[in-house]
Amino acid sequence: EAGVAQSPRYKIIEKRQSVAFWCNPISGHATLYWYQQILGQGPKLLIQFQNNGVVDDSQLPKDRFSAERLKGVDSTLKIQPAKLEDSAVYLCASSPGDGTNSPLHFGNGTRLTVT
């Protein structure tokens, strides 16, 4: 079974620029998550999709962050404009979402540095 794929692996941008991250979940997984992991901290949920609908985006800074999951498969997370405090690893995770509460499977993340 192929894992969760994310790209790019690394990104360096200047503050006020925009950036986008891409995620391809495990095939057949209905639930997709984006987490932000700041150095030395645990992952924090930004947004959760069930198929192509948003389940929870309560911690997404909507003035600068946006996410979409077209056709219920791939997803993109965008930041515009970026701030210094957005420097973090952005992790995508997926789960079957079939009501069995299966654990999350994570990708290796995109490491963002904002200068």
Added chain:
Amino acid sequence: QKEVEQDPGPLSVPEGAIVSLNCTYSNSAFQYFMWYRQYSRKGPELLMYTYSSGNKEDGRFTAQVDKSSKYISLFIRDSQPSDSATYLCAMGDSSYKLIFGSGTRLLVRP
């Protein structure tokens, strides 16, 4: 008060030692408890998954949940240098929204 508290470490032990990692939590609605291992520059990988109170064993790893005390533990027996990583506890309620601890860095010295 954070919902999930975890000692950041680092915890340094000699090879072969028994390691005990712990988390406390405040939300009594948590039903699902997980331990993830995260190597440097990698995503978290699931180690143990338990539902409600009790013990679960998988090879050298034992997960323990005490809901009455709001306390979970992960024990690693016969620790190996390859176990050196950050260990994250995670918990979820019926909505399955996971809350992670901040992680404990473990170093197993050869």
